[in-house]
Amino acid sequence: MFIRQLFDRDTWTYTYLIADPDTKEAAIIDAVKEQFDRDAQLIEELGFKLKYSLETHVHADHVTSSGKLRDRFGAQVVLQEASNAKCADILAKDGDVLKLGDKEIKVLHTPGHTDADATFQIDGAVFTGDALFVRGCGRTDFQAGSTESLYNSINDRIFSLPDDTVIYPGHDYKGHTASTVGEEKAYNPRLGGGKDLEAFAEIMDNLNLPAPARLDESLPGNMRCGAELN
């Protein structure tokens, strides 16, 4: 599978372009509205047929370009079903499989950061969105987040994968770009080393994070797949 990581510096967001090199069928994960021109140019230069615009969740910190990617490339917009996002072409359920040529993208429902988090699994790698970060994880204090759900999602669905599975996060705030299941199981300060739910909750309950700067704009924008509000 072709995998290309892209970064939006303003919102610290990672976008991923993945493709089956044989058929050139492609998907983009967590595309950022302000980066539409960059991403569209790259897709065109590589000769990719953009089949899906995948969202790991309804983002609170940036607005997606999924609607624009659908208009330009005919991509189907995919969100996890619990989002109830009416703009989506596909509301994906746990276990659903999306095809790029002969390659498969498996949808894992990994709630906890929100109630509608999807982790996308391909052979040897997972795109974990804001569920699991490199040496961290997403917050659980709004958007129907749940510390217990996130604990179970990460432990049962991600840490159960082979240790050499590559983790591609939705953000990183220290300049890490990727990790592995083995690394996070060992060194994630919130969940690694076999921490129990109580220890995890103690950490998560004391993060004292400010509200995301773009919350009021992002949530309604993303529920419309990035279309402008009237």
Added chain:
Amino acid sequence: MFIRQLFDRDTWTYTYLIADPDTKEAAIIDAVKEQFDRDAQLIEELGFKLKYSLETHVHADHVTSSGKLRDRFGAQVVLQEASNAKCADILAKDGDVLKLGDKEIKVLHTPGHTDADATFQIDGAVFTGDALFVRGCGRTDFQAGSTESLYNSINDRIFSLPDDTVIYPGHDYKGHTASTVGEEKAYNPRLGGGKDLEAFAEIMDNLNLPAPARLDESLPGNMRCGAELN
């Protein structure tokens, strides 16, 4: 080969940690002083033996942590020989080979951004520093830079590699993280599509770039491998 990309957001710099997974002998490329703690922690968590701290050139936009990495891990600091950097343990020449276990890092002299640029080649990938960027290239207007040298370095030494060779740049200012020789040969707006030297020079002579913000601090700092000035 293990390859992990790292980013310094303040200076838009990519650092790379590479290693032979069997012996865990490792090298870091273009480490940034402010990221020393992050990088040292990662090296320790992964159980790597840091054998080399490689510099693609004497940077004008950030100060290296190579001296601190030498102190902590016993790494040998490697710069290209034309740098005449007295702090280096190895002044590498074109064609030199550095070993990580059974794996080889080949040093290519690719001058033009400065007169002492090194591109580090491993199996299937090149770390091009500020010679070649994704859809761009380094400036040539100071530090003994030369438009003609850069043109020849990129065309003769990098574009001559197989098209699927992965390019890992020293910086990116649009959020790209990597490219390939084939992509850059086709789509690099400065050098792609078989542009001749005259066309390249016309572009490079009209960039009108400001001086790097940290020039006065960076050059003397890097000639000392990041040691403080008295």
